[in-house]
Amino acid sequence: xxxxxxxxxxxxxxxxxxxxxxxxxxxxxxxxxxxxxxxxxxxxxxxxxxxxxxxxxxxxxxxxxxxxxxxxxxxxxxxxxxxxxxxxxxxxxxxxxxxxxxxxxxxxxxxxxxxxxxxxxxxxxxxxxxxxxxxxxxxxxxxxxxxxxxxxxxxxxxxxxxxxxxxxxxxxxxxxxxxxxxxxxxxxxxxxxxxxxxxxxxxxxxxxxxxxxxxxxxxxxxxxxxxxxxxxxxxxxxxxxxxxxxxxxxxxxxxxxxxxxxxxxxxxxxxxxxxxxxxxxxxxxxxxxxxxxxxxxxxxxxxxxxxxxxxxxxxxxxxxxxxx
Numbered sequence: 001x002x003x004x005x006x007x008x009x010x011x012x013x014x015x016x017x018x019x020x021x022x023x024x025x026x027x028x029x030x031x032x033x034x035x036x037x038x039x040x041x042x043x044x045x046x047x048x049x050x051x052x053x054x055x056x057x058x059x060x061x062x063x064x065x066x067x068x069x070x071x072x073x074x075x076x077x078x079x080x081x082x083x084x085x086x087x088x089x090x091x092x093x094x095x096x097x098x099x100x101x102x103x104x105x106x107x108x109x110x111x112x113x114x115x116x117x118x119x120x121x122x123x124x125x126x127x128x129x130x131x132x133x134x135x136x137x138x139x140x141x142x143x144x145x146x147x148x149x150x151x152x153x154x155x156x157x158x159x160x161x162x163x164x165x166x167x168x169x170x171x172x173x174x175x176x177x178x179x180x181x182x183x184x185x186x187x188x189x190x191x192x193x194x195x196x197x198x199x200x201x202x203x204x205x206x207x208x209x210x211x212x213x214x215x216x217x218x219x220x221x222x223x224x225x226x227x228x229x230x231x232x233x234x235x236x237x238x239x240x241x242x243x244x245x246x247x248x249x250x251x252x253x254x255x256x257x258x259x260x261x262x263x264x265x266x267x268x269x270x271x272x273x274x275x276x277x278x279x280x281x282x283x284x285x286x287x288x289x290x291x292x293x294x295x296x297x298x299x300x301x302x303x304x305x306x307x308x309x310x311x312x313x314x315x316x317x318x319x320x321x322x323x324x
Contacts, residue, residue, distance in 0.1 A: 002324075003095035004304040007058040009049040012308035015061075017301070023099035025073035030102050032085060034067040036118035037093040039304075039320040040151065041240055044312045046091060053265070055091050061304075062093030062322075066108060066117035076102040084108040086117045088125070090265065094304050096324050103272065109283040119151065119293045119319035120286070126237065126264040127155035127213070128278045131163065133267070134260045135211045135233045139164025144200065144209035146224060147216040147240055148185065149176035151319045154294050156213045157183050162290045165211075168203055170196070170220070179294060179317045191220060200227040208232060208255075221245040225257070232257040240314055294318025 003020045025031045043061045045051035069083040079085065085105045092098055108117045131137045143160040147153045148169035160167040161184040169180035170189045177188040189199045200208065208229035214221055218241025225234050225247060232255060252259060268275040285291045296317045299307040307320045 001096040002301060003060050004062070004301065005058045006047045006061055009047060009057075012044070012047065012305035012312070015047065015305045015308075017304070020095070022097050025071045025076075025099060027074045028076060028102055029073040029099055030069050030076060030079050030105065031071045032065065032067040032087065032098050032100055032105075033070045034065045034093065034096055034098055034324050035114035036066050036298075036324070037062045037301075037322045038064040038118045038122060038151075039299075039307045039311055039322060040064070040122055041238070041311060041314075043094075044308050047308070053090055060092045060094045061308075062095070063090055064088045064118060064122045065093040065098055066114045067098075069105075070097065073102075078102055079105050084114075084117075086121045088121050088268065094301065094322060096301070106279050109286050112286065115295055115298060115321050115323065116293050118321050119295050120282075120291075122264075123151035123155040123319065124159070124282050124291060124293070125268070125275070125278060126262070127152050127159050128282055129264050129267050129275075130213060130235045130237055130262040131156060131159050131211065132278075132281075133274070134262050135213070135235050137163050137165055137211050140166075141210035142166045142168065142204055142207075142229070143211045143213060144168045144170065144224060144227075145180075145185075145213045146170050146191075146220050147214075148180045148188075149317045150215065150240070150314075151316075152215050152237060153213075154180070154183050154318055155291070157185050158291050159285070160184075160213075162285050168200070168209065176317055183292065183294065196220065196223045197227050200224070204229070211235065213237060215239075216241045217245050218243040219245075222247060222251075225251055225255075225259075228255050228257050230256055234259045235262050236260065237262045295321055297321075298323050300324075
């Protein structure tokens with residue numbers, strides 16, 4: 001079977017596609033024949049050795065996949081050969097066959113194709129954990145989403161609307177903001193051409209957003225936090241801008257607000273029952289038509305490097321997906 005391999009840290013051009021032996025399922029494991037795998041910004045960071053997860057070389061990048069169970073190891077009771085599943089792996093998904101801990105498998109919701117499934121798990125599960133669990137977003141509140149046209153951003157817009165919030169989407173181009181409106185954003189801000197604080201003030205009658213969803217970091221976090229509502233919650237999801245901002249902590253005092261970390265990977269590992277409940281809710285929202293993953297492009301597996309180059313430019317709207 002073919003696999004995309006990172007043999008030395010570097011740019012996407014350092015990746016190679018090679019034939020490897022098919023994996024064998026051990027106790028508690030399954031082997032999945034991969035049909036599609038999602039491409040995410042951490043996949044760019046992990047091959048550059050800039051991500052918190054640091055697998056030993058050589059390894060395959062790729063943190064989520066969708067496919068069909070090929071074989072099942074001893075002791076597995078939650079999966080059978082032929083089941084349609086998705087899995088969030090952390091790394092290793094960019095391959096034709098992947099060995100996965102059976103506990104990490106999730107049945108693909110009815111009516112969902114493999115490409116959609118490969119773009120669903122990580123982004124929507126992250127945003128659901130962030131908004132419902134960490135941010136405690138309530139109906140009638142205002143949600144501000146930074147980097148709103150990315151995979152997790154669009155998921156945050158849709159989940160925010162499903163929860164009954166008013167959603168303000170922020171992105172760097174007008175075409176990105178058009179996608180945000182297609183996915184339910186009530187208002188938009190182009191933070192490349194508009195003053196972020198002034199637009200937030202105008203759109204919220206100077207009250208500020210109750211919850212800020214921030215997967216971007218860099219120069220946008222502090223002005224957004226300065227605009228937050230009393231008792232607001234700033235959700236720290238990631239740092240796609242590349243810079244980890246340094247926040248004056250007096251801002252939390254002045255606004256009576258909270259800065260809340262969102263580490264979905266450890267949440268899923270430490271609280272599997274809570275994670276399962278999250279996935280069930282996401283499946284119900286998808287079945288009701290409230291969640292519609294946006295896949296802007298697909299690439300064959302052998303073009304994984306090209307997909308990662310596109311992702312590295314941070315110009316992607318929604319998700320990129322590799323197909324086998």
